[in-house]
Amino acid sequence: MSRTSVTDPAPRAASLGSRLAALGSTGEVGGLLLFLALVVLGFSLATDRFLTVPTFASIAFQLPELGLLTLAMLIPILSGGLNLAITFTANISGLVLAWVLQANGGAEAGMAAFLMGALAAVAVGALVGWVMGAIIAYTGAHPILVSLSMMIFLRGLGEFLTRGGDISGFPEFVREIGHGWFLGIPVPLWLLIGCVALWHLLLSRTRLGLTIYMAGSNIEATRHSGIDTRRTLMLVYTLSGVMCGIAGVLMLARFNSVRVGHGEAYLLITVLACFLGRVDPFGGFGRALPVALALLILQVIASGLNLLGANQHLATALWGVFLILVMVIRYLWAGRSARRT
Amino acid sequence: MRNLSLPRIGTPHIGTTERWLMAVIAAMCLFLALTTDSFFTLVNLFDLLNISAVNVIFAAGLLVVLIAGGIDISFAVAASVVQYLTAITVEQFGGGNWAVGFLVASFYGFALGALNATLIWRFRIISIVVTIATFNLFFGALMFFTQGVSIYDLPDWWLDRIILVEFDTAIGFAELTLPVAVMIVVVAATWFLIRRTTPGRQLYAMGDNPEGAKRVGINIAGMHYLAYGWLGVTAGIAGLMQAHYAQEVVPNALYGRELDVLAAVVLGGARLGGGRGTLLGAVLGVALVAITQNGLNLLGVSPYAFKMIVGAVILAAITLSGSGMTALLGSFRTRPERAVP
Numbered sequence: 013m014s015r016t017s018v019t020d021p022a023p024r025a026a027s028l029g030s031r032l033a034a035l036g037s038t039g040e041v042g043g044l045l046l047f048l049a050l051v052v053l054g055f056s057l058a059t060d061r062f063l064t065v066p067t068f069a070s071i072a073f074q075l076p077e078l079g080l081l082t083l084a085m086l087i088p089i090l091s092g093g094l095n096l097a098i099t100f101t102a103n104i105s106g107l108v109l110a111w112v113l114q115a116n117g118g119a120e121a122g123m124a125a126f127l128m129g130a131l132a133a134v135a136v137g138a139l140v141g142w143v144m145g146a147i148i149a150y151t152g153a154h155p156i157l158v159s160l161s162m163m164i165f166l167r168g169l170g171e172f173l174t175r176g177g178d179i180s181g182f183p184e185f186v187r188e189i190g191h192g193w194f195l196g197i198p199v200p201l202w203l204l205i206g207c208v209a210l211w212h213l214l215l216s217r218t219r220l221g222l223t224i225y226m227a228g229s230n231i232e233a234t235r236h237s238g239i240d241t242r243r244t245l246m247l248v249y250t251l252s253g254v255m256c257g258i259a260g261v262l263m264l265a266r267f268n269s270v271r272v273g274h275g276e277a278y279l280l281i282t283v284l285a286c287f288l289g290r291v292d293p294f295g296g297f298g299r300a301l302p303v304a305l306a307l308l309i310l311q312v313i314a315s316g317l318n319l320l321g322a323n324q325h326l327a328t329a330l331w332g333v334f335l336i337l338v339m340v341i342r343y344l345w346a347g348r349s350a351r352r353t
Numbered sequence: 354m355r356n357l358s359l360p361r362i363g364t365p366h367i368g369t370t371e372r373w374l375m376a377v378i379a380a381m382c383l384f385l386a387l388t389t390d391s392f393f394t395l396v397n398l399f400d401l402l403n404i405s406a407v408n409v410i411f412a413a414g415l416l417v418v419l420i421a422g423g424i425d426i427s428f429a430v431a432a433s434v435v436q437y438l439t440a441i442t443v444e445q446f447g448g449g450n451w452a453v454g455f456l457v458a459s460f461y462g463f464a465l466g467a468l469n470a471t472l473i474w475r476f477r478i479i480s481i482v483v484t485i486a487t488f489n490l491f492f493g494a495l496m497f498f499t500q501g502v503s504i505y506d507l508p509d510w511w512l513d514r515i516i517l518v519e520f521d522t523a524i525g526f527a528e529l530t531l532p533v534a535v536m537i538v539v540v541a542a543t544w545f546l547i548r549r550t551t552p553g554r555q556l557y558a559m560g561d562n563p564e565g566a567k568r569v570g571i572n573i574a575g576m577h578y579l580a581y582g583w584l585g586v587t588a589g590i591a592g593l594m595q596a597h598y599a600q601e602v603v604p605n606a607l608y609g610r611e612l613d614v615l616a617a618v619v620l621g622g623a624r625l626g627g628g629r630g631t632l633l634g635a636v637l638g639v640a641l642v643a644i645t646q647n648g649l650n651l652l653g654v655s656p657y658a659f660k661m662i663v664g665a666v667i668l669a670a671i672t673l674s675g676s677g678m679t680a681l682l683g684s685f686r687t688r689p690e691r692a693v694p
Contacts, residue, residue, distance in 0.1 A: 096612075147668065147671060147672055151671060151672055153671040153672075154619065154624070154625045154626070156424075156615075156619070156625050157616065157619045157620070157625065157667075157671060158668070158671060160612055160615065160616045160619075160667075161616055161620075161664050161667035161668045161671065162664065162668060163612075163664070164612075164613070164616065164660055164663060164664035164667065165660070165661055165663075165664025165665050165667075165668060166664070167660055167661075167664070168657075168658065168659060168660025168661025168662065168663065168664050169661045169664075171657050171660065171661075172655070172657040172658045172661050175657055176657065280485050280488065280489065283481075283482075283485055284482075284485060284486075287482050293479045293481065293482060294479075323497055325492075325493045325494075325495075325496035325497040326493060326494075326497045327493070328489050328492060328493030328496070329489065329490050329492075329493025329494040329497060330493070331486075331489045331490075331493070332485075332486040332487060332488070332489035332490025332491075332493060333486075333490055335482065335485070335486040335489070336472060336478075336483070336486045336487075336490070339472075339476060339478040339482060339483075339486075340472075340476045340478070343476040343477055343478065344476075
């Protein structure tokens, strides 16, 4: 792993072009793009139904749920932690939105009720994140443990409140948000693009972004340099919770129902996407854009396997093999370039 | 916060976390003994032991990996794979017996653990990524090859309940069964490994400071095979016991158990990051969760609320645990003094 200076993840480079070129030369985005091209090529050779509009439309609609949850996972990992509670935070946020809609007339609820509910959902997500962040920051307990017990708690809470069932019966325009198009691009994808851009700006352009990278690299040193690391950690998990809240709203719109456990299978895939997008598992290094690209690759593979008629469980096993292969190839590649120089 | 607590040979030493857990467990037991008729009966206490045996066996194995500085989330699905492979293998051998069963399960368990160790050590992939990958690989492959079909016609020796101790009490028979004996043997063997052997001490050393351990000449590769192999063997044995207890082999019966066991072990003071952890703590962690669930059951609380309360108990325990409390109290005296992990 090439560890460069702490300020490296947030370069103040001039134009977008030179930034992309700089990224490409480090092989980060370039390698992933090449990989994406290979995957697309492979699937289009395997089945002629792959390079079609419906395939890409389905990818564009399926990507955002996973994408928002991955963004929720990204910032805690960058700060040197992990948030295992993301899917259940999203579920609880979805429940909050569902209740606000139901309390305001169910299927007859208006746009104002939806906006209020969405706001409440995001606020609840933020609250959950804030609680985790506070426990992590003030007790020094490991983020895996804190978020794990929060996950168990939220799952229990959700099952308790819904008795394990679904909540459905929402107004028609909510479906539109999950399945509609805007300017030729699916609405959920717009949402994802917006959130990726937000995260990218937050990480590369703000003081908070810089302190997140610093805290992830060396929290002791960061604290000694006069930064309130507790505040940083609380903000990290609060932001993660906010993103879970947004994901919860989108998941409600996409599935047109809320069920505790929706998206549970995404948890490990979000971690996978972060690592595939070259985020350092120990924190401190990684960017939003390569992670978004890694997500796209994973979704293309999932859709491709689906088109090829692969058994769902076989696909799960292949995920595992695929992740191992990527890591092994990366290791061999790193060894090769180390020998060359 | 590097609190190097190598086991002190000779003097029995109980750490802060363990003392806190004991106090909490004692308080809970007292409360349950006073509020319910059935908690403090031999029947219930023995049942608690019978039910917890499998989790304790898992916990003992996982502790070894955590001490060595790794993490493994594939062990529970690996145990399911071992159950199937063992069932198939003993059938090939014409039935077999307990000795063959333990041997075969340990062998398969070790093989799966060694696969993790190989990927982690040979290709320098961090353990959480490897085990996320093998989790998907094991579970996907198991579901694919078994088509989700359970095995009920296990050999007689595997299904016949073995009662070790039996008391006839006023409210029924109090029995200790084979899994409890196996649990005691596994815990004793693990205790001997980590407290009384040189490789065991070396595991602590490697977990605390991998670079230092390498420089003093500890065989790091061997340590990886020891830690993951040990967890593999204990997981295999736990799988054998779980099938014995449940009287069947179901592909997804253990799915999801890994996170519960991980939470319990880390609650017991094992540090994610290595170098710290005791068997007493791991057992107490499992006990706390088991007693909470048992108590809720006896108090007649809705099963839907179980997970919620267990999660809340773990969250509270982290916040109030020894180190957490010190940090919290310290934080009121000297503002940004103590650091996060």
